[in-house]
Amino acid sequence: MKEPKITRIIVDEKVADQKLVERYKQNNPQAEVIKIDLTDEIKESMFNQEPTPAKRDILLTEKQGHTVKQCPGTDRTYRCCNYHVINQTSNCPIDCTYCILQFYLNNPVTTVYANTEKLLTEVKDKIATQPDRFFRIGTGELSDSLAFDSSSEYSKDVVEYFASLPNVLLELKTKSNKIENLLELDHKGHTVVSWSVNPQVIIDAEEHKAASLDERLEALAQVQATGYKIGFHFDPLLYHEGWERNYPDLIRQLFAVVDPKNVAWISIGSLRFPPEMKEKVLEKFPRSKIMFAELIRGMDGKMRYPKPLRLDMYRTVYNTLREVGGQDLFIYFCMESAEIWERTMGWSPESNEHLDFLFASSLYKQFPGLMKSVPQRVDYDNGIPLHQEKADIPGF
Numbered sequence: 001m002k003e004p005k006i007t008r009i010i011v012d013e014k015v016a017d018q019k020l021v022e023r024y025k026q027n028n029p030q031a032e033v034i035k036i037d038l039t040d041e042i043k044e045s046m047f048n049q050e051p052t053p054a055k056r057d058i059l060l061t062e063k064q065g066h067t068v069k070q071c072p073g074t075d076r077t078y079r080c081c082n083y084h085v086i087n088q089t090s091n092c093p094i095d096c097t098y099c100i101l102q103f104y105l106n107n108p109v110t111t112v113y114a115n116t117e118k119l120l121t122e123v124k125d126k127i128a129t130q131p132d133r134f135f136r137i138g139t140g141e142l143s144d145s146l147a148f149d150s151s152s153e154y155s156k157d158v159v160e161y162f163a164s165l166p167n168v169l170l171e172l173k174t175k176s177n178k179i180e181n182l183l184e185l186d187h188k189g190h191t192v193v194s195w196s197v198n199p200q201v202i203i204d205a206e207e208h209k210a211a212s213l214d215e216r217l218e219a220l221a222q223v224q225a226t227g228y229k230i231g232f233h234f235d236p237l238l239y240h241e242g243w244e245r246n247y248p249d250l251i252r253q254l255f256a257v258v259d260p261k262n263v264a265w266i267s268i269g270s271l272r273f274p275p276e277m278k279e280k281v282l283e284k285f286p287r288s289k290i291m292f293a294e295l296i297r298g299m300d301g302k303m304r305y306p307k308p309l310r311l312d313m314y315r316t317v318y319n320t321l322r323e324v325g326g327q328d329l330f331i332y333f334c335m336e337s338a339e340i341w342e343r344t345m346g347w348s349p350e351s352n353e354h355l356d357f358l359f360a361s362s363l364y365k366q367f368p369g370l371m372k373s374v375p376q377r378v379d380y381d382n383g384i385p386l387h388q389e390k391a392d393i394p395g396f
Helices: 020-027 040-047 116-128 154-163 202-207 213-225 243-253 277-284 309-323 338-345 352-366
Strands: 008-012 034-038 057-061 068-070 084-086 110-111 136-137 168-174 191-196 229-239 263-270 331-333
Touching: 020 057, 034 309, 068 116, 084 116, 110 168, 116 136, 154 168, 154 191, 168 229, 191 213, 191 263, 202 213, 213 229, 213 243, 229 243, 229 309, 243 309, 263 309, 263 352, 309 331, 309 338, 331 338
Parallel strands: 008 034, 008 057, 057 110, 084 136, 136 168, 168 191, 191 229, 229 263, 263 331
Antiparallel strands: 068 084
């Protein structure tokens, strides 16, 4: 995968002296550098212009307000895992056809918050509020975690910062192979490098600027060799001719490289998007076939595959993961109902808080020394009674 060549670096005067700004300039000598006093009027006009290819204009500014937030998927309609996110970069250059960011963002520039110290201090303050809880925090919600890393070198800041924190794991989620900056860092076991994965036929058709499967496998081998924990996200699973063979083959390719003992977690999810996004996808990617599958509106209002098809795909992937990777893998669904959990895995978390606790318990068991003590359910339940009946929990 080639990182897109940045054409303009627009620097808000408020962050002109920040280290991240200097990195962008040094690593992109071909880019025009423009310094501005970013007022609301300038920002509005900037975001109303025509987008540049692959979001190659970078706006470096400061983040005001909170940066560490709970994952927006955390609700009671579907089971969610109480994950947290750092939204340091907003926009992604990879341009997957199914990416929901094109509906929510679709901005002509990539916005990067350069006041790194504030962002990371907020992480420390956040986890200090619940010192007996183990947090999972990722940077891959509004952009690929590593797609711009050759320019920003942001991974160096976050990995080494998280290495010093007692009750948290950092997740860098990516479809890229830009892992060079990770290889010499002292991560102390507090970073999970995870890949969103699909068969090569889907990468070719729907993940246009992403690393190939072979490139991801090579990057995976390198980060595993330097002691990083590994994650996989089979999300979204995409229906296509031959999916019944392609996904099991993909799983076998992954576990030919990765040792299951190094896998922190694996998520499974399927295609889902707001109904209004269909027109945008067809307009931007007229050759894409994903919008022509049978889709229905789910409980959250998003379009999804019908339940029988989702179950068929989920069981195929889940059963192959167990067969190839073993019974100790921590596998969870992203944005699915308790019924889907039960009918695929034979069980379901009692609540979002319970799933959060199960993550911590699995990590404690699999990675001795990562946590200072055995996770306790009470530290994750946020006031929900431990023995509350399923029928009383929203979503059941």
